[in-house]
Amino acid sequence: MGNSLNRNPMTLFEVAGRAMSAQLVRMNASASNLANAGTVSASEEEAYRPVRPVFAQQLDARTGLSTVRVSGLIRENAAPLRTHNPDHPLADANGDVWAAPVDENAEMIEMLESSRQYQNVVEAMQTAKQLMLETMRMK
Amino acid sequence: MSEGLFGIHGMALALRAQRMGVLTSNIANAGTPGYKAKDIDFAAALKARTEGKSEASAIGGATLYRVPVMPSLDGNTVEISTEQTAFADNAVGYSATLSFIRGRVETVTRAIKGE
Numbered sequence: 001m002g003n004s005l006n007r008n009p010m011t012l013f014e015v016a017g018r019a020m021s022a023q024l025v026r027m028n029a030s031a032s033n034l035a036n037a038g039t040v041s042a043s044e045e046e047a048y049r050p051v052r053p054v055f056a057q058q059l060d061a062r063t064g065l066s067t068v069r070v071s072g073l074i075r076e077n078a079a080p081l082r083t084h085n086p087d088h089p090l091a092d093a094n095g096d097v098w099a100a101p102v103d104e105n106a107e108m109i110e111m112l113e114s115s116r117q118y119q120n121v122v123e124a125m126q127t128a129k130q131l132m133l134e135t136m137r138m139k
Numbered sequence: 140m141s142e143g144l145f146g147i148h149g150m151a152l153a154l155r156a157q158r159m160g161v162l163t164s165n166i167a168n169a170g171t172p173g174y175k176a177k178d179i180d181f182a183a184a185l186k187a188r189t190e191g192k193s194e195a196s197a198i199g200g201a202t203l204y205r206v207p208v209m210p211s212l213d214g215n216t217v218e219i220s221t222e223q224t225a226f227a228d229n230a231v232g233y234s235a236t237l238s239f240i241r242g243r244v245e246t247v248t249r250a251i252k253g254e
Contacts (some may be wrong), residue, residue: 012160019167026170055171064157064198066164068171117169120219124166124226128159131233135152138241 010060015067016125018058022068023118025053029073030110037102040083042090047080048100050107076101144247148239150188154181155233157198162226165205165217172213176205178225181232 033050041047056071078101086095158179168174184201188194207216 012163015160015163015167023170055168057168057171057174063160064164064202065160066174067167114170117219120166120169120223121163123223124163127226127230128163131159131230131237134234134237138237138244 009063010065010067011063012065012128013125015065016121016128018067018069019121020118022053022055022070023114023121025070026055026114027111027118029053030107030114033102034104034107034111036100037104037107039100040088040090040097041080041100042092042097044080044082044098047098048102049078049080050076050100050102052076145240145243147185147189148236148243150194151185151236152233152240153194154179154184154188154198155229155236157194158184158229159226159233161202162222162229165222166219166226169215169217169219169222172215174215174217176207176217176222177202178205179203181229 029051036048036050039048051073052075053070054072054074055068057066058069059066080098080101082096082098084095085091085097088097090097158181161177161179165176165178168176179198180201180203184197187197187200192200205216205218205221207218208221209218210216
């Protein structure tokens with residue numbers, strides 16, 4: 001996968017940095033989903049649907065290193081939950097409102113997994129940095 | 140000149156650095172669907188290197204896909220425990236190689252100074 005933005009060979013820090021950005025996008029998406037949990041809409045089409053980033057590998061053939069990029073954001077194809085609530089101001093002709101189909105537990109897991117993967121990358125980067133500094137100072 | 144001074148350790152350090160990059164790539168791609176984890180067989184790469192191959196061809200010949208213990212549904216073969224163990228192992232190896240090089244430099248420095 002060529003990268004038009006950067007003509008220099010990829011470094012280890014770039015690998016870690018981009019992986020961390022990708023995980024941040026994932027955490028932001030999850031936070032948006034959680035924030036929209038329980039929101040209601042007037043129709044099935046307008047209801048909020050959870051967003052989910054899609055990760056893809058980005059290989060730098062010159063160095064053999066591969067980092068992560070977010071290849072896109074998709075809307076999950078989950079069906080909004082219909083609840084009968086005629087007193088609601090957004091209720092349609094049948095007296096129904098449509099709630100966002102956000103699974104809070106799944107979002108929490110997503111958040112935890114993402115932050116653990118972020119931590120792993122940080123740890124790897126710290127060790128690599130330490131070894132590079134030792135090599136540079138020769139002590 | 141550097142190969143004469145540092146012997147095998149100069150080549151070993153370059154290979155260790157390259158392997159560190161490959162393992163970091165694996166850890167970075169722990170959440171990428173379809174990503175296949177890779178690793179460099181250090182012993183094989185060093186052997187090829189001492190037999191006179193270039194660094195690129197030695198690394199290319201010794202880079203293999205990791206066989207997962209338990210394949211995941213999304214096709215990703217990164218197992219974080221395996222990767223972190225390999226990373227730690229490689230970091231210790233890097234440190235050891237660095238100490239050998241440092242020792243050589245100290246010896247030569249002492250010889251030059253005539254202490």
